[in-house]
Amino acid sequence: METHPDVHKLRLHPGESVFGWLILLFSLFAFYQSYKIAGFSSLSSPGALPMAASAIMVVAACLIVISNFSRPHPETGGIKTFMTQVFPPTVAVFCGFILLFAILLESLGFILTAFLFLFASIWFLQKRGVIPALLLALLSIVLVYIVFRLVFQVVLPEGIVPERDILAAIGRLFKGSTP
DSSP states (O other): OOOOOOGGGSOOOTTHHHHHHHHHHHHHHHHHHHHHHHTTSOTTSTTHHHHHHHHHHHHHHHHHHHHHHTSOOOSSOHHHHHHHHTSOHHHHHHHHHHHHHHHHHHHHOHHHHHHHHHHHHHHHHHOSOHHHHHHHHHHHHHHHHIIIIIISOOOOOOTTSOHHHHHHHHHHHHHTOOO
């Protein structure tokens, strides 16, 4: 019969304890946000299902954090191990890209911000050159725009690109009227 090592005796991986605490904080935040939806007035209230799901998340995160106390710490540790195993440079760069996307979205608008994000991401990952990254980003943003803005009619932040004017001009072009 095969024996399995006790889960609680396994060493923690670098960053695992911190991650458990972060998950617990996120779960508590999610529970608070779901409570703000409608309180807990009844089982059929709008916040009941989100509260139940986030409560389960809180309990599970608590169990993880508590079980981590009894597990031995990693043999090798420190910030260098954490940075190489959990938060390598590629992940750090993408976190920066996502942060810039969030900051620039409202002022530049979706089209320009998403294009810049895609271009930078593709160029960073492929390392093939500017032209292939530009073409792939342009093709991607055109497809995303067609699907979400034109097909599903999702309103995207306009920003500095005069999207309404462009759509009106395209509409006039297809209707055959002159500007």
